[in-house]
Amino acid sequence: xxxxxxxxxSKIKSMRDLRGALAHNLRVQDTPNANPDRGHLNxxxxxxxxxxxxxxxxxxxxxxxxxxxxxIYAHEAVVTGSPDVINGMDEKQLRQxxxxxxxxxxxxxxxxxxxVSAVIHRDExxxxxxxxxxxxxxxxxxxxxxxxxxxxxxxxxxx
Numbered sequence: 475x476x477x478x479x480x481x482x483x484s485k486i487k488s489m490r491d492l493r494g495a496l497a498h499n500l501r502v503q504d505t506p507n508a509n510p511d512r513g514h515l516n517x518x519x520x521x522x523x524x525x526x527x528x529x530x531x532x533x534x535x536x537x538x539x540x541x542x543x544x545x546i547y548a549h550e551a552v553v554t555g556s557p558d559v560i561n562g563m564d565e566k567q568l569r570q571x572x573x574x575x576x577x578x579x580x581x582x583x584x585x586x587x588x589x590v591s592a593v594i595h596r597d598e599x600x601x602x603x604x605x606x607x608x609x610x611x612x613x614x615x616x617x618x619x620x621x622x623x624x625x626x627x628x629x630x631x632x633x
Contacts, residue, residue, distance in 0.1 A: 478556045485618060486548040495550050496525045499593045499604045508597040515596035528591045535588060535608045539615060546618035548590060549609050551579050554602035572603045583607040583621055
């Protein structure tokens with residue numbers, strides 16, 4: 475199998491969807507493709523280990539602005555690699571891969587203060603990083619287009 479970095483973005487379009495994504499990432503809800511016996515191997519920062527803590531981070535960053543009706547509330551990024559490569563990495567290499575990936579995602583979104591949640595899942599077949607960001611522009615307004623772009627090739631460029 476060819477070596478490949480895998481990067482996917484999802485746009486979260488409501489607070490309900492944000493809460494659902496957090497519930498999945500934090501394993502608060504049943505996740506059929508995850509092995510519950512390996513859940514203790516997942517890495518979740520203490521300050522982001524509950525839905526309430528993540529929503530507090532989100533609310534503090536968003537402030538008092540009311541999102542537009544068609545706003546993108548958050549971006550969820552999934553970073554992994556081809557299973558042969560990821561599963562062949564030792565612990566130090568894997569940790570460095572996810573650390574570098576999270577730093578790159580934070581830089582893309584304008585800083586670490588826009589990070590709402592970050593989880594490294596090791597309870598599935600292939601370890602991966604899932605991170606949720608609030609997509610704000612330099613003025614602090616929700617603006618997904620300023621980050622992911624408005625043209626169809628932008629996601630390919632990021633990959």
